[in-house]
Amino acid sequence: VEELAPDVYEVEFSDDDGRPYAMLPVEAGKLMKLRHAPVAAR
Template structure:
C-alpha cells in the first residue's frame, strides 16, 4: 500500500486484529523498521502508557498527516 513510512510516523490501523486486541482506527507510532514494508508500531493511551506493540505490514497501516498537503 505505502512503502514510504518512516520512523516516528503516526499511523492508523486499517484492519481489525482481534487476536492482538487491536482494531481498525487505532493510532500508533512507528518505532522500528523491521524489514521492507514491516514496521514495529507502538500504541499508547492518552496518558502515554504503552498498551500494545506489534509488528505490522505496510498494507495494514495508513500514515496520518497533521498539516496541509499540496494536491498532486
C-alpha cells in the same frame, strides 16, 4: 515506529497519556498516515 524488515514495522500503541499498551509488527500496506493538523492544499 521501527522498521523490522522491508515493508514491516513495529508499531507502539499508547493511551491518551502516552502509556504504551501494545507493540505489534504491522505490514506497510495496513498502515495509514494520521495527521494531527490540517494539511495545506497544493
